[in-house]
Amino acid sequence: MQVLGIERRQRQAVREQLRDQPLFCECSDAELDVIDGLLTEVPTQPDDVVLAEGATDRQFMIVVDGWLQVSRAGGQVGLLGPGEFVGEVAMLHGGPRSATVKALTPGTVWVVGQAEFARLTRIPALAARLRAVAEERRQANRAATAPLVTAGGRPPRRRQPVAVALPQPIRRRRRWLRRTVVTSVAVLAVTATVGAWMVANRNKTTQATLQDALAELQSDGSSPLDLAAPAVAPTDAAPAPAGVAAAPAPPSEASGAPMPASPAHRAEAGVAPTPAATAAARFAPPTPGVYTYATSGREEISILGTHHEYPEETYSIVRRGDGCAWTAEHRVIAEHVDHFARCSADGQFLNLGDASDVEFFSQRDGISYVCDPPALVVGASDTPGTSRTSTCTSDAGDKSRMTSTYVGREAVNVGGTTVEADHVSFDIVVEGRADGGAHADFWLHPETGLTLRLVRDVDTLGEAAFGDVRYTEHAEFTLTSLTPRSA
Numbered sequence: 164m165q166v167l168g169i170e171r172r173q174r175q176a177v178r179e180q181l182r183d184q185p186l187f188c189e190c191s192d193a194e195l196d197v198i199d200g201l202l203t204e205v206p207t208q209p210d211d212v213v214l215a216e217g218a219t220d221r222q223f224m225i226v227v228d229g230w231l232q233v234s235r236a237g238g239q240v241g242l243l244g245p246g247e248f249v250g251e252v253a254m255l256h257g258g259p260r261s262a263t264v265k266a267l268t269p270g271t272v273w274v275v276g277q278a279e280f281a282r283l284t285r286i287p288a289l290a291a292r293l294r295a296v297a298e299e300r301r302q303a304n305r306a307a308t309a310p311l312v313t314a315g316g317r318p319p320r321r322r323q324p325v326a327v328a329l330p331q332p333i334r335r336r337r338r339w340l341r342r343t344v345v346t347s348v349a350v351l352a353v354t355a356t357v358g359a360w361m362v363a364n365r366n367k368t369t370q371a372t373l374q375d376a377l378a379e380l381q382s383d384g385s386s387p388l389d390l391a392a393p394a395v396a397p398t399d400a401a402p403a404p405a406g407v408a409a410a411p412a413p414p415s416e417a418s419g420a421p422m423p424a425s426p427a428h429r430a431e432a433g434v435a436p437t438p439a440a441t442a443a444a445r446f447a448p449p450t451p452g453v454y455t456y457a458t459s460g461r462e463e464i465s466i467l468g469t470h471h472e473y474p475e476e477t478y479s480i481v482r483r484g485d486g487c488a489w490t491a492e493h494r495v496i497a498e499h500v501d502h503f504a505r506c507s508a509d510g511q512f513l514n515l516g517d518a519s520d521v522e523f524f525s526q527r528d529g530i531s532y533v534c535d536p537p538a539l540v541v542g543a544s545d546t547p548g549t550s551r552t553s554t555c556t557s558d559a560g561d562k563s564r565m566t567s568t569y570v571g572r573e574a575v576n577v578g579g580t581t582v583e584a585d586h587v588s589f590d591i592v593v594e595g596r597a598d599g600g601a602h603a604d605f606w607l608h609p610e611t612g613l614t615l616r617l618v619r620d621v622d623t624l625g626e627a628a629f630g631d632v633r634y635t636e637h638a639e640f641t642l643t644s645l646t647p648r649s650a
Contacts, residue, residue: 184225185246186292194286201279207231207266209592214250214264221277223250229270230592230600235262239590242267242600242622251297254280267592267600368471369497376453376478376494377648445543446507448489449611452647454479460638462499462521462621469523471496473638481613481647488515491614495638498522502531505612510543512585512612516555517563521634530596532556532563540567541585541607547571561595575606575615578644584608584615597634599623608645616641 178195181187187198207213207229214222216235231243240262243249249264254277275283284290458477463470479493487508493501499522504515515537520529538553549569556562570586584606591601599622606616621636 183246186225186248186289189288190286194288197286198283201275201282202273203275205272205274207270207272209266209268211266212263213266213272214260214262216260216263218260219258220260221254221280223254223275223280223283224248224264225273225275227271227273229266229268229272230598231264231270231272232267232590232600233262233264239602244599244622244624250275251280251293252300255284255294255297256301267590268594268598366470366472367498370474371478371494371497373453373455373476373478373648376480377650379492380451380453380480380482380649445510445610446487446512446541446612447610448483448487448505448507449481449608449613450647451481451483451489452649454481454491454613454647455643456493456640457643458495458638458640460636462634462636462638464523465633466523471498476643477640479614487513493640506537507612511539512541512607513537514540514553514555514565530557530559530561532561538565538567540587541569541612545569557595559596561597562593564592564594566590570604572609573606575641577615577642580645582608582615582645593623597623597625599625599634614640614642 174196177199178192181195181198182190187195190198202225204227205213213224213231214220225248226243226245228245231249232239233241233243233249243264252258253260284293456477456479458473458475460473461470462473473495477493477495479491481489481491483489484504487506489505489507491503491505493503495501500520502516502518504517506513506515514534516531516533518529518531520527522528532555534553534555538555539551542549547570550566552564552566554562554564566589568588568590570588572583573586574581575584576582585608587605587607589601589603589605591603593599593601601619601621601623603617603619605614607613608615617638617640619636619638621634623634625632625634
């Protein structure tokens with residue numbers, strides 16, 4: 164009798180684990196018992212390719228734990244997190260794989276073979292859902308207007324290229340969004356007053372003004388990333404040829420001069436660059452002041468449709484630190500501020516750390532990542548395709564693993580002026596109090612490292628002050644002038 168009792172408890176535990184998956188949440192106990200016998204649990208490690216573009220194998224996969232990256236023709240088109248699945252299109256309609264899926268973090272997937280998948284489709288609720296999702300994805304693939312991956316069968320949502328400073332909800336759990344929403348609704352039902360307040364304030368967005376940014380620039384305010392400047396050896400800078408004078412020092416904070424233009428910008432002004440101009444100028448900190456960015460985008464969380472729409476202009480406060488160090492405080496809105504700590508010196512542009520704080524329902528959450536040692540982003544000798552991976556951590560042990568790839572020099576329109584920029588692409592995975600991933604494209608000023616343009620997309624799952632949430636953001640920022648405001 165005791166053995167039978169243990170077996171019943173084990174069976175019930177398996178059923179609960181399966182029912183936590185969005186795909187199986189409506190199945191009966193008998194159906195869950197059948198499903199359990201069709202799944203093979205497979206561990207994954209970072210960079211494991213679980214499905215290959217163009218392959219004709221037949222496998223269906225469900226993510227149990229960890230994150231997977233979906234890419235087509237070498238470019239990321241989506242992310243798969245816990246509870247999401249992939250592979251049903253090839254199972255139902257045949258043909259080669261249309262994308263590659265590889266692991267970004269350690270994790271686990273359930274794998275279903277062709278024969279087992281056929282048995283899954285005999286369960287009516289699963290068959291209808293799998294066919295509906297497969298058809299949505301086929302249409303999205305043909306139209307090339309939506310990602311391959313949708314979240315557990317939900318309608319596809321376009322995921323654009325994404326950001327390094329990740330707004331982070333706090334503390335993860337292994338329970339999926341279905342339970343989160345039920346819990347949140349229960350909390351809101353406690354009192355009508357609290358519920359009405361949350362509904363009324365869910366989309367509260369306060370635009371940050373230029374006047375506030377200028378006032379902050381003149382204050383003694385400090386960044387959560389006020390870090391000591393690292394000792395940087397000029398190992399990556401190309402030496403100036405014999406007989407060529409070094410470039411003049413960059414403008415000081417007291418000079419009030421505009422940030423130096425790129426070689427392309429100087430050429431437009433009729434100034435011929437010397438052979439050593441690029442090497443000598445890579446890199447020096449940008450001129451302090453308030454920089455204005457043309458902005459578009461939004462962020463949202465998975466509670467009550469809560470979101471922030473970003474204004475058309477946002478402001479970044481740049482301050483100089485010791486030596487090569489400088490910080491940028493980008494006030495996207497009053498409820499969302501990004502912080503960047505950088506080092507620009509001796510032919511190297513380094514990332515010292517990133518932080519963000521985001522506010523919803525009057526609760527502010529965030530994580531600060533410090534890169535120790537500093538992460539090299541761009542070196543003077545980089546060529547297209549140069550790639551590096553670095554890990555930054557928080558005081559609480561959260562990790563941000565960043566793989567940067569130098570794409571090359573590209574033109575950016577800054578306030579009507581064409582400026583040459585270093586294009587760097589980032590693939591980012593975060594683990595800890597928030598789990599998820601991001602992709603970011605930065606176009607950086609080649610002499611300072613200041614951001615000329617940024618396109619970012621963030622997707623994390625974690626626990627904020629008011630419960631478990633999924634956070635997503637898509638945003639684009641383009642600098643409107645190389646000359647900052649200081650008064």
